[in-house]
Amino acid sequence: MALFLRRLIEHFSVGILTSVLCTCFLLNVVDTTTKAVVFLVMLLCITLHIIHFCSCLAEQWSFTFDPIDYYVINIAVSLLYAAANITMAVKNVEPIYTYIFLPYKMFTIFDVSKVTSAVLVNLIMIFFIIIVPIASRPRGKNRFRGY
Numbered sequence: 001m002a003l004f005l006r007r008l009i010e011h012f013s014v015g016i017l018t019s020v021l022c023t024c025f026l027l028n029v030v031d032t033t034t035k036a037v038v039f040l041v042m043l044l045c046i047t048l049h050i051i052h053f054c055s056c057l058a059e060q061w062s063f064t065f066d067p068i069d070y071y072v073i074n075i076a077v078s079l080l081y082a083a084a085n086i087t088m089a090v091k092n093v094e095p096i097y098t099y100i101f102l103p104y105k106m107f108t109i110f111d112v113s114k115v116t117s118a119v120l121v122n123l124i125m126i127f128f129i130i131i132v133p134i135a136s137r138p139r140g141k142n143r144f145r146g147y
Helices: 002-028 035-063 067-091 096-110 114-136
Strands: none
Touching: 002 035, 002 067, 002 096, 035 067, 035 096, 035 114, 067 096, 067 114, 096 114
C-alpha cells in the first residue's frame, strides 16, 4: 500500500509540475500562434514526464520481488491518473485542464478532440509500464529475484 501511494504521488506531482511549468512557458515566452511550436513544447512536457516515469518504473522493477505487484500497482496508478485526466477533458474544465494536463492535449494540434488525445497519451504511458521491465532486464543472465 505504501508503494502504491508513493507511485500515485510521484505520478501526479511530476505530471502536474511539468504541465504547469510548460503551460507558463507557453503563455509567457513562446509565440503560441504557430502550431509546431506549441506541439514541440507539449512534446517536451510529455517527454520530461515520461523520463521521470520510466526512471521510477525502472527503480521499482529493480527492487521488486514480485512482477505482479509491479504491474498491478503501476497500471492501477496509471488508470487513476487517466480517469482524472479523461474526466476533466470530458467536463471541459478550462483553463485548469490545460495547467494540470497540458501534454495530454498534444494531439489536439491535429484537430483531435481533447478526450481522444487524452486517451491516446494515456495508452502511451501504460505502454511504458510494459516496456520498462523488458528494456531494463540484464542481458545474457537470469535476473536475481531474491529467492
